Structures are given as structure tokens and as C-alpha cells.
Amino acid sequence: MNQPMNQPMNTGQVAPMALQVRGLSKRFGGIHALSGVDFEVPSGQCVALIGPNGAGKSTCFACLAGQQTPSAGEVFWQGRPLLGLSPAQRLQQGVSRTFQVAQTFEALTVLQNIQLVLRDAAALAWWDRLDQRQAQRASQLASQVGLQDLTQASVAGLSYGAKKRLELAMALAGLTATQPALLLLDEPAAGLSGDERAQMMALVKQVAASGVTVLYTEHNMDAVFGVADRVLVLMQGRLVADGLPEAVAQDPEVLSHYLGLDFQTGAALAQRTARPVEREDGHG
Ligand SMILES: Nc1ncnc2c1ncn2[C@@H]1O[C@H](COP(=O)(O)OP(=O)(O)OP(=O)(O)O)[C@@H](O)[C@H]1O
Numbered sequence: 001m002n003q004p005m006n007q008p009m010n011t012g013q014v015a016p017m018a019l020q021v022r023g024l025s026k027r028f029g030g031i032h033a034l035s036g037v038d039f040e041v042p043s044g045q046c047v048a049l050i051g052p053n054g055a056g057k058s059t060c061f062a063c064l065a066g067q068q069t070p071s072a073g074e075v076f077w078q079g080r081p082l083l084g085l086s087p088a089q090r091l092q093q094g095v096s097r098t099f100q101v102a103q104t105f106e107a108l109t110v111l112q113n114i115q116l117v118l119r120d121a122a123a124l125a126w127w128d129r130l131d132q133r134q135a136q137r138a139s140q141l142a143s144q145v146g147l148q149d150l151t152q153a154s155v156a157g158l159s160y161g162a163k164k165r166l167e168l169a170m171a172l173a174g175l176t177a178t179q180p181a182l183l184l185l186d187e188p189a190a191g192l193s194g195d196e197r198a199q200m201m202a203l204v205k206q207v208a209a210s211g212v213t214v215l216y217t218e219h220n221m222d223a224v225f226g227v228a229d230r231v232l233v234l235m236q237g238r239l240v241a242d243g244l245p246e247a248v249a250q251d252p253e254v255l256s257h258y259l260g261l262d263f264q265t266g267a268a269l270a271q272r273t274a275r276p277v278e279r280e281d282g283h284g
């Protein structure tokens, strides 16, 4: 029987997970920030990592992206070990991140911020850098996050919501279209209004729909339910739940220790007023 060209051959082999995290542990002195965390993420999945303050979410991201060295454990991306590589080397492998507090260059323009990352990335071949394509690519990325009218604006004058979107554009600028990509977003919607949060999460969904594997942290449940394909819950450095959002929302431990016993998924969804990305006017 003929196999369609776009279907994998059924060899009985299970496709390897894009991201594999095994026994990840991190201690800061006597603090066990992460204790034996195991999870796997298939390519293109959009996963929310949630949990109370101090649960270890940012530490987990720092171990995946290379800002922190785990005390124990293994991390594989596309079957290759990441530990031991610098953040820049991990970026070259397609692992990009944003930070809990937006990290942008205030004195530069929106376009310059994105171009700085493009210059360092393998995103463009050397001949692309010699012409205008780098500027075009930076403009495309600014447009993708709704900053097309602010490309020449100084970042110092942007609203916080615009800075968070710029940081997303910068994280995307480090990736290439030809390589599998993992985007780690540490509280992409922190400090944003409800409307801005809905816009940001619509962007995150768009990125995941384009095939990028996304792992993000978030405290606002309207940015988790209806957005994530899957939810991981960390508490005191341990993974206590991993599953579909609706299953995690009914997990007794998650409800009693984090979401609250009166948590309603429907109420979280109702808070969301997802709208398309609008023109950013720099106010508010
Ligand atoms: N560089 C560090 N040095 C010492 N302790 C740290 C360091 N970074 C994190 N910790 C501690 O590790 C634990 C996990 O912190 P982490 O920032 O990963 O939590 P989090 O889940 O991201 O919290 P939040 O939701 O508040 O951002 C906390 O007890 C924190 O105080």
C-alpha cells in the first residue's frame, strides 16, 4: 500500500520529544528551587508552567536557557544535550527566551533593539546582512507584534505593554525559520492590563501555531486557560501536575494549594477579551 508523501512511515517507532527534561534539580545554598523535575514537550506544543511565587518557574527557565547551571539532571532539545552550552550556543540551537522583567535597550529605537539580536543570530546569512534585508526582517518582526508604527521610537518612551511585545520580537529575532525553535516566555503578560494581556496571549498562540514550541509561565489564569495546550504545575520545586488544562483545573492538590477551591475555568475564560493586535500608540 502506498504511503502518502506527507505522512511519516509507520515504523512502530515513537517520535522523540522535542524537549526532554529529566531529574532537573537546582539548589541555592539550602534552598531547593527545583527538585527532580521531569517533563517532555512535543514539537509545536504551547505549554504553561504555573505555580505560586517561588515555585521554581524562573529557575527552570534559567536552567533550560543557560543562565543557571542545574545541580543535577539532564535537558535535551531535539535529542541533543543542552547542559554545558552557553545561552548564546543554546540560541544557535533554536532556544530563545524572554525575562520576567522585560529586558530591552532603553536608549535605542524599537528597530535597533530587534536588529541587535538579528546581528548576533544565525537568522540571516552574511549576504543578507550586506543589504536591506536585515532592516526588512526587523520591520516584519515589529509588525508581527503590533509595533509597526513605533519602529523609530525610543524604547524609553514605550508603554510597558509595548516593551513586553518588543521583547517577544527580540526573542523571535534570535530564531531561524529553518530550525526547530523553543521559545521560553517568563511571564509574558506580567504587568499588562487585561486587554494588553489578551493581545499578548493571542500573539503567543500565533507563534505556537506557526510551529514554534512554546513554554511560558503565568500567574493570570485568563492567560493560561484557553491559551495553553497543556499545563504543568510546579510547587516548591516539584512538578505536582501535568496535563490538559481542564484536567489540571480539577486537580485537588492544585486547587487547594494554588488555584483556590472556588476556581472556575469558565470564569478565567470569561475574563479574556481576546482581540487582534492593535496599533500601539505609546500611551497607557
Ligand atoms: N539567584 C538566586 N539565588 C538564591 N536563591 C534564588 C535565586 N533565584 C531563585 N532563588 C530562590 O529559588 C526559589 C525559586 O525561585 P524562582 O524565581 O525560580 O520562582 P518563581 O516560580 O519564578 O517565582 P515567581 O512566580 O515569584 O516569579 C525561591 O525560593 C527563590 O528565592
Ligand SMILES: [Mg+2]
Residues within 6 Å of the ligand: 057, 058, 059, 100, 186
Ligand atoms: Mg519567576
